[in-house]
Each structure stands twice: as structure tokens, then as C-alpha cells.
Amino acid sequence: MTATAPTTPTPTPAAARAPRQGGRAGEWFLLYGLSTLGALVLSALLVEATGGDWRPVVNALLDGSLRKPGRWGETLGTAAPLLIVAVGTIISGKAGLINIGQEGQLFVGAAFATYFGFLIGGPGPLNVVLILIFGAIGGGLWAGVAALLKFWRNVPEVLSTLLLVTVGGQLVAYGLSQPWLLLAPLADRGNRNQVSTQLAEDNRLPRPEIFGNEVPLAAVIAVALAIIVSLVLARTVWGFRLRMLGRNPRAAQRSGVGQTRYGAAALMLSGAFAGLAGAAMLAGGGFSFGNYQLVPGFATNIGWTGLLVALVAREKALVAIPVAFIFAGLRTGSSFVGATGVEGRITDVIQGFLVLALLIPPAVMFLRDRRRARAAATERV
Amino acid sequence: MESGSTDPAGAVPAGAAPAVAFRNITKRFGAVTACDRVDLELHRGRIHGILGENGAGKSTLMKMLIGLVLPDEGSIRIDGESRAIHSPLAAANLGIGMVHQHFSLVDALTVWENVALGEAGRLDPGAIRNRIGEIAEQYGLVIDPDARVGELTAGLRQRVEIIKCLRRDPNIVIFDEPTSVLTPEESVQLFASLRQVVADEGRAVVLVSHKLDEVLHATDDISIMRQGQVVDRLLAAEADAPTLARGMVGREVSLRSERAALGVLSVDEANGFDDTPIAPTTGSTATSASDGRRPVLSITNASLRGSGGTPALQDLSLDLHAGEIVGVAGVEGNGQRELGDLLSSLLSLDSGSVSIDGTRVPDGRSGAMARAGIGVIPEDRHDSGIVLDMTLAENLVLVDQSAVAQRGVLDRRSLDRFARAMIDEFAIQCAGPDAPMWSLSGGNQQRVVLARELAQNPKVLIAAQPTRGLDVGAIEYMGERLEAAAEAGVAVLLISSELEEILDLSHRIVVMHSGRIVGEMTRSEVDLEQLGLLMGGAA
Numbered sequence: 001m002t003a004t005a006p007t008t009p010t011p012t013p014a015a016a017r018a019p020r021q022g023g024r025a026g027e028w029f030l031l032y033g034l035s036t037l038g039a040l041v042l043s044a045l046l047v048e049a050t051g052g053d054w055r056p057v058v059n060a061l062l063d064g065s066l067r068k069p070g071r072w073g074e075t076l077g078t079a080a081p082l083l084i085v086a087v088g089t090i091i092s093g094k095a096g097l098i099n100i101g102q103e104g105q106l107f108v109g110a111a112f113a114t115y116f117g118f119l120i121g122g123p124g125p126l127n128v129v130l131i132l133i134f135g136a137i138g139g140g141l142w143a144g145v146a147a148l149l150k151f152w153r154n155v156p157e158v159l160s161t162l163l164l165v166t167v168g169g170q171l172v173a174y175g176l177s178q179p180w181l182l183l184a185p186l187a188d189r190g191n192r193n194q195v196s197t198q199l200a201e202d203n204r205l206p207r208p209e210i211f212g213n214e215v216p217l218a219a220v221i222a223v224a225l226a227i228i229v230s231l232v233l234a235r236t237v238w239g240f241r242l243r244m245l246g247r248n249p250r251a252a253q254r255s256g257v258g259q260t261r262y263g264a265a266a267l268m269l270s271g272a273f274a275g276l277a278g279a280a281m282l283a284g285g286g287f288s289f290g291n292y293q294l295v296p297g298f299a300t301n302i303g304w305t306g307l308l309v310a311l312v313a314r315e316k317a318l319v320a321i322p323v324a325f326i327f328a329g330l331r332t333g334s335s336f337v338g339a340t341g342v343e344g345r346i347t348d349v350i351q352g353f354l355v356l357a358l359l360i361p362p363a364v365m366f367l368r369d370r371r372r373a374r375a376a377a378t379e380r381v
Numbered sequence: 382m383e384s385g386s387t388d389p390a391g392a393v394p395a396g397a398a399p400a401v402a403f404r405n406i407t408k409r410f411g412a413v414t415a416c417d418r419v420d421l422e423l424h425r426g427r428i429h430g431i432l433g434e435n436g437a438g439k440s441t442l443m444k445m446l447i448g449l450v451l452p453d454e455g456s457i458r459i460d461g462e463s464r465a466i467h468s469p470l471a472a473a474n475l476g477i478g479m480v481h482q483h484f485s486l487v488d489a490l491t492v493w494e495n496v497a498l499g500e501a502g503r504l505d506p507g508a509i510r511n512r513i514g515e516i517a518e519q520y521g522l523v524i525d526p527d528a529r530v531g532e533l534t535a536g537l538r539q540r541v542e543i544i545k546c547l548r549r550d551p552n553i554v555i556f557d558e559p560t561s562v563l564t565p566e567e568s569v570q571l572f573a574s575l576r577q578v579v580a581d582e583g584r585a586v587v588l589v590s591h592k593l594d595e596v597l598h599a600t601d602d603i604s605i606m607r608q609g610q611v612v613d614r615l616l617a618a619e620a621d622a623p624t625l626a627r628g629m630v631g632r633e634v635s636l637r638s639e640r641a642a643l644g645v646l647s648v649d650e651a652n653g654f655d656d657t658p659i660a661p662t663t664g665s666t667a668t669s670a671s672d673g674r675r676p677v678l679s680i681t682n683a684s685l686r687g688s689g690g691t692p693a694l695q696d697l698s699l700d701l702h703a704g705e706i707v708g709v710a711g712v713e714g715n716g717q718r719e720l721g722d723l724l725s726s727l728l729s730l731d732s733g734s735v736s737i738d739g740t741r742v743p744d745g746r747s748g749a750m751a752r753a754g755i756g757v758i759p760e761d762r763h764d765s766g767i768v769l770d771m772t773l774a775e776n777l778v779l780v781d782q783s784a785v786a787q788r789g790v791l792d793r794r795s796l797d798r799f800a801r802a803m804i805d806e807f808a809i810q811c812a813g814p815d816a817p818m819w820s821l822s823g824g825n826q827q828r829v830v831l832a833r834e835l836a837q838n839p840k841v842l843i844a845a846q847p848t849r850g851l852d853v854g855a856i857e858y859m860g861e862r863l864e865a866a867a868e869a870g871v872a873v874l875l876i877s878s879e880l881e882e883i884l885d886l887s888h889r890i891v892v893m894h895s896g897r898i899v900g901e902m903t904r905s906e907v908d909l910e911q912l913g914l915l916m917g918g919a920a
Contacts (some may be wrong), residue, residue, distance in 0.1 A: 243771065254725040261747075
């Protein structure tokens with residue numbers, strides 16, 4: 001089939017596809033390998049071009065993400081919120097909705113978690129659970145604003161979720177400036193402005209130490225969520241109906257899958273995951289995510305990067321697990337790159353190259369199939 | 382049209398080098414051979430009918446001519462020269478144009494914008510509008526260039542496709558099932574102008590169809606394809622319908638489905654060339670059934686404003702009783718689509734109500750109609766009937782998953798079992814329950830819809846254009862299924878623009894015009910002339 005085929009897929013005999021797909025698995029693997037290698041070579045060239053040496057940079061990346069003591073635990077801690085955000089993104093994506101406001105939903109979720117965490121207090125372990133739940137509620141409500149606009153006023157969720165990131169950021173910043181909302185009492189914050197009280201010891205997510213690394217509980221939660229969501233989408237009636245809605249809204253409407261009900265649920269759930277990620281960052285702490293307290297800029301691009309993870313994983317929750325770990329590794333590794341004399345933010349560019357590298361193979365396969373078909377035809381005529 | 386400038390060979394009489402010659406063309410899709418050593422010639426100034434059932438290889442053959450599919454073996458000669466047609470662009474440069482069965486229009490754009498799509502250089506809206514006007518006049522394809530395509534009926538969209546194709550002034554024009562969405566009147570008009578154009582302008586025209594009558598009346602040469610091969614070539618003047626039908630299916634078909642396959646160009650003509658009297662079907666019981674019993678489905682004073690502000694349904698009332706087949710006849714675009722959508726919960730009424738067994742069903746509430754027991758075979762299955770990206774098995778349980786799920790979790794094994802049973806019962810040709818829906822042919826997709834809707838044990842079954850695009854065998858099958866459903870006590874509403882189909886199957890016939898029911902008659906008292914007048918809004 002060529003690019004000019006009509007939008008509805010032309011039905012071809014099933015037999016035409018089935019045998020070819022098995023033999024193509026190897027080609028896919030090779031392509032992904034090559035494009036990733038290409039991205040790495042390009043990154044190396046970039047390092048060289050900026051006056052650095054690529055070998056120490058690679059070493060620094062590996063040291064920072066895996067090899068040095070405590071670093072892989074740190075990478076896991078970063079991967080956890082990325083994965084949680086990505087899994088949420090996959091849920092709304094399956095329903096045919098494009099949520100790109102995770103960064104804001106995450107921040108609002110963290111703010112909810114902070115506020116209600118202190119408001120309710122309570123004994124430690126229970127309060128941790130409450131903090132996570134309120135994070136999810138906050139993120140869900142924030143996405144709910146976009147859902148309301150979409151299903152009540154037909155505002156595209158792509159726009160509303162994105163714009164609500166800024167609004168959410170401003171609102172939380174306001175909250176952080178008000179003692180009756182999020183701002184810590186003077187005694188707790190010294191002379192700092194816009195900072196919340198630190199979570200008490202027993203209100204934090206545990207990080208048991210294994211092999212010299214602190215393994216954050218958040219990572220276990222994230223992986224469990226990815227597996228659960230993957231199963232729910234594939235195996236439950238609810239997941240089935242959500243996929244139906246995403247693929248053919250009119251068939252779904254006729255079959256009792258109301259766009260408003262299921263669509264709003266998917267969008268809010270997606271926001272809830274982002275909010276949960278925010279709460280997990282707050283309660284999970286660690287090197288990357290501050291000090292168990294809410295500050296402006298708390299989200300530190302985890303929402304945006306989580307969106308990229310979902311994009312690269314191509315709506316497969318299980319695939320998102322390794323992808324989240326790789327992206328987390330780039331992030332934790334980058335803090336070591338600075339020591340080599342190369343700008344640490346070079347990893348942002350590397351990350352960009354990698355995203356492209358992982359999105360290129362499907363396009364290449366498509367183009368090559370067509371070229372082959374043409375070449376074969378020219379030979380024959 | 383000024384075809385002389387682009388086509389110096391235009392005046393060459395048939396008999397010179399053929400405009401197109403397929404030589405020994407073979408195309409395989411995996412294990413399926415779609416075209417098997419096909420030889421075929423198309424001549425200027427003649428309309429060539431290619432007749433065959435679904436899957437006979439007609440469309441594949443034409444897709445090779447238009448550059449969408451590449452042959453595995455064989456060659457295509459255009460005006461005697463061997464050509465490799467790699468892309469639709471190459472085909473266009475060779476003067477080949479095609480009017481597709483499925484539309485490739487952009488709904489959000491206007492008619493003239495759609496016609497201008499794909500043009501290089503600066504847009505000249507005025508010139509394009511004028512050109513549309515010229516073509517409209519010349520071929521009787523009247524259309525408003527500024528209308529938005531999304532608001533047009535299927536018949537009018539087809540017009541836009543045809544205009545799009547003719548605007549490039551092609552030497553070779555392919556019509557792929559052009560009348561499958563046209564009303565009988567529009568079809569007659571199209572073929573009349575087509576013939577004139579072909580004779581006057583020396584174009585070679587291909588008419589791909591499975592309607593015997595159409596091929597018989599509108600073409601000069603006929604090739605019959607079956608299982609990828611050309612099995613018969615004849616002159617239209619020497620052919621008759623039974624011969625064509627036999628050639629097409631390779632077996633004797635029952636009279637009824639044969640008649641249905643003939644299609645109708647017009648009521649009179651249909652009566653004229655088919656000398657079997659239209660016998661009343663099993664309608665006697667149904668007529669009495671509608672007396673005094675409570676209707677299963679009751680539509681009361683339904684009114685609905687269409688997208689353009691014009692009324693789509695006007696004060697429409699209709700009762701349907703258990704065990705009867707009620708045919709809704711009418712020219713397409715007179716509210717039939719809205720009626721189907723209403724009963725699929727896709728539309729909300731401005732006023733009026735729908736009831737099942739006397740209980741009101743909320744209109745427009747997602748799934749309400751289906752839950753109340755209304756099964757629907759929709760007019761366009763791709764629109765609301767199936768999900769192409771899901772598997773066959775999943776498509777069989779779109780509406781109700783309760784039989785294959787426990788406590789909200791799908792049971793893969795019982796889904797698989799259910800799907801296999803349906804595949805067997807409805808003879809669905811596929812690679813298995815997990816085959817993606819898009820991999821099935823149109824006829825088999827339609828069987829999946831039928832299987833699913835009947836498996837729900839509906840009280841009411843709406844069949845909207847259920848045999849559109851299907852071949853003789855499938856038409857026959859669909860008719861039998863609908864009759865069996867009615868016999869089992871289902872109230873069947875058959876919405877169709879194929880009058881033959883309605884006359885064959887219905888116990889009672891209502892006629893729709895401008896969103897109203899303008900007439901009603903039982904099967905035994907059908908007056909074709911009266912019916913035609915009602916459909917035309919003249920009675």
C-alpha cells in the first residue's frame with residue numbers, strides 16, 4: 001500500500017501480512033540498533049565539536065547513571081515518576097485523547113499532596129498513602145478542567161492541557177506565597193520564600209538500601225502500575241471500551257461507550273497519574289527531587305520527559321518501563337558530565353537525538369517497503 | 382471538452398492500437414492470487430464493463446492501471462507502448478483517471494477546494510468554479526461549488542469525485558462501482574451522459590461493477606472476471622442478464638438474488654427486461670400481524686434539523702411489529718441516514734420520541750438504543766459498524782461484552798470460542814479470530830456486523846443498505862438472514878435505495894421523502910408507478 005491510498009486502510013487478504021511480519025522482526029531490531037547507534041555517534045561528534053572528548057563523557061554518563069555508588073538507585077528514583085507519567089499518558093492516548101499537560105498536572109498534584117498531607121497529618125505510613133492519593137486527586141482534577149472544557153464546550157484537549165500547565169504553575173506559586181496555603185511557617189523556612197514545610201521522616205516513601213543503593217519504593221509502585229495498566233487495557237471490559245472509543249468514537253457511541261463518560265475518565269486518570277508522580281517525587285525525595293518539600297519549579301521537566309517516554313514507547317505500558325529507565329539514566333548521568341568540562345545539558349540534546357532515533361525506524365520501514373515495490377516493478381516491465 | 386489538444390489519437394477509431402492492453406498480468410497477495418494471467422484490452426470510444434463478484438480481482442486490476450498496486454508479472458501497454466505505472470502521479474501523466482468507490486474527499490473543505498486539491502501552482506478559485514460549472518453542464522452533474530463536502534449526501538460526494546477526475550481531462554477513465562451510492566435516477570443520468578461523452582470525445586472508459594443490469598445497459602464490451610481470471614468476453618449487444626449472472630458466479634443463482642443483483646436503473650426498465658413477475662413473498666402473515674397488535678418499535682413525530690438547517694426528519698412516525706419486514710424506500714438523502722443514526726444513538730431528536738415495547742428510549746444517549754434491543758447494520762459500516770484497528774473477535778462483541786467477560790475481565794478463551802462459532806455460522810472468510818478487521822474484505826466485514834447484531838437477539842433489526850457493495854452470493858445470503866430473523870420474531874426495518882431489494886424482502890413498504898413518510902403500502906398492493914411517484918416526491 002502506498003502513501004496515496006485512501007485514509008481507510010484498504011483491506012488486503014490477511015494472508016498477505018501474516019507471513020511477512022515474522023521475518024521483519026529482525027529488520028526492526030537492526031533498524032532500531034542502527035538508528036540508536038547513529039544518535040550516539042552524532043552525540044559524540046557534538047561533544048567533539050564543542051571541544052570535549054567523547055570517551056570521558058560516555059564514562060561520566062555511565063558513572064552517573066549506573067556505576068558510581070548509589071547511582072543506579074538514583075536513576076531508579078528518577079525513572080519512577082517518568083514511568084508513572086508515561087503510563088498515564090498511555091491511558092488517555094488509548095482513548096484517542098492527547099494530554100500534553102502532565103508537567104502542570106504533576107505540579108498541581110504535588111501541591112495537593114503537600115497541602116492535604118499537612119492538613120490531615122495522621123500516623124506516618126497511613127499519611128504517606130494519603131499523600132499519594134491526594135496527589136492523584138489533584139492531578140486528576142487539573143486534567144478534569146481540560147475534560148470539562150472539552151466535553152462541555154468542545155475545547156480541544158491538546159490546547160487546554162498545555163495552557164493549563166502555565167495556569168497551574170502560577171496557582172501553585174501563589175499558594176507557596178501564602179502561609180494559610182502552602183508556605184512554611186517562618187521557623188521552618190529560615191529566610192527562604194516560596195517553600196513548603198518539609199515532610200516529616202515518617203511521612204516519606206521508604207528507600208531501603210540494597211547493594212549500597214537506595215532503592216526507592218516509588219520505582220516499585222511505578223513498575224507495578226505499568227503492569228496493571230497494561231493488563232487493564234488489554235484484558236478488561238473497561239480497557240476494551242476505552243480502545244474502542246479511541247479507534248472509532250462513533251461505533252463506541254452506538255455501543256454505549258459515551259465519549260463524555262469514558263473520555264473524561266481517561267483524561268482525568270491520565271492527570272491523576274501525573275499528580276501521583278508529583279506526590280511520589282515529593283514523598284520519595286532523593287537527590288533529583290529536592291528535599292521532601294514543594295518549591296517553584298518542583299516539576300523539573302519530569303512531566304515533559306514522561307510525555308516523551310510515552311511517545312517513544314508507542315502506547316505500550318510495558319515498553320515504557322525500559323524507556324523510562326534509559327531517559328532517567330541520561331538525566332542522572334548528565335550531572336556527572338559537567339566534571340569532564342563539557343556542558344551537562346548536552347544530555348538534553350542527546351536525549352533529543354535518542355527520541356528521534358526511536359521514532360525513525362517506523363518511517364524508514366514504510367519508505368523502504370514502497371521503494372522496494374517500485375524497484376521490483378521496474379525490473380519486470 | 383477540448384480533449385483533442387491533449388490527445389492527438391482521440392479520433393482514431395476502435396480497432397487501432399488499444400488504449401490500454403493488459404498482457405498476462407498476475408498479482409498475488411501472499412497465498413491469494415488476486416489476478417491470474419489477465420489479458421484485457423480497452424479501446425477508445427468504448428465503454429468496457431468489467432463484471433465480477435467481490436474479490437474477483439476487478440479492483441486489483443484497476444489499481445494496477447492507476448498505479449496503486451504493482452503487478453507481479455506481465456505488462457501494461459498504453460497506446461501500444463509498454464509502461465511501468467509506479468504511482469498515481471505517473472498514471473495521471475499518462476491520462477488515466479479513476480473515480481474511486483470509497484471517497485477520497487476532505488469533509489471540511491468545499492467542493493471547489495476538493496476539486497483543486499493536488500493541483501500545483503497558484504489557485505484560481507474563479508477558474509475552478511467555472512470549470513466545475515462547465516463539467517456540471519456537460520455531464521449533467523449539477524453541484525454547488527461552494528457547498529461543504531461534509532454536508533453532502535453520498536450521491537453528491539460521488540459527483541465531486543467524478544468532477545475531480547474529469548477536470549484533468551483524462552483519456553482513460555475508470556469508474557469503480559460508480560452507482561453503488563447513486564439513486565436510480567442519478568445512475569440513468571450518469572450513464573446517458575457517459576455514453577455520449579465516450580462516443581464524442583474518444584475516451585476509453587472502464588466500468589467496474591457487479592450489477593448485471595448496469596453493465597448490460599451502459600457498456601459496449603463486457604469482460605467477466607471470476608477468481609482472478611477473465612472467464613468470458615462478450616459484446617453487450619449480444620449478452621443477456623442470465624448469461625452474465627452465470628458467468629459471474631459460475632453457477633446458477635436463484636432468481637431472487639439474481640434480480641437483486643441486477644439492480645435497477647429505473648422502475649419501468651427493471652420491470653421491462655425481467656419478465657418474471659414480482660411475486661409477493663411471505664407477506665400475508667405480516668399484513669395481518671400489523672393489525673391490532675402493539676408495535677415493538679414506535680417512532681412518534683420525530684423531527685430533526687439537519688446540519689445545513691434544513692429539516693432532516695419532519696414529524697416522522699413509524700410503527701414496526703414483531704415478525705415483519707418493513708422496507709423504507711426512497712431516493713437517498715431524504716432522511717434515511719438520519720433515521721439509521723437515530724436508531725444507533727448517534728443523533729438526538731429536536732422533538733418526538735422512540736419507544737420499544739411502549740417504553741421510551743432516550744434518543745442520543747450512548748448505547749441506549751442498542752441496550753433496548755435495536756440491532757443495526759449501518760449504512761456505512763466503517764462509520765459506526767466496526768472498528769478497523771481491532772480484531773475480528775473484538776468486533777463481534779463491540780456492543781455487549783457480558784457473554785465473554787467475568788467481573789469486568791475479558792475471558793480470552795470464551796471470546797475465541799464465540800468468535801470461532803460465529804465465523805463458522807456466518808461463513809466469514811478470515812485468517813482467524815485474531816485477524817485485524819481491516820484485513821477482511823468488505824463482504825466479510827459486513828458478515829461480522831450481521832453476526833454481531835443477530836447474536837444480541839435483537840427485538841428490532843435495522844438494515845440500512847445492507848447489501849451495498851456486496852456480490853450476488855452475499856446479497857442472497859443477507860436476504861435469507863433478514864427473512865430468517867423476521868420469521869424468528871424480529872421486527873426488521875430495511876432501509877434501502879435498491880428498490881428491487883425492498884420489493885423482494887418487505888412485507889410492508891413505506892416511502893421516505895424530505896424526511897417524512899409520504900406513503901405506505903403492503904407488499905400485495907404495490908403499484909410501481911405510484912411508488913416511483915412517491916419516491917420522487919410527486920405524489
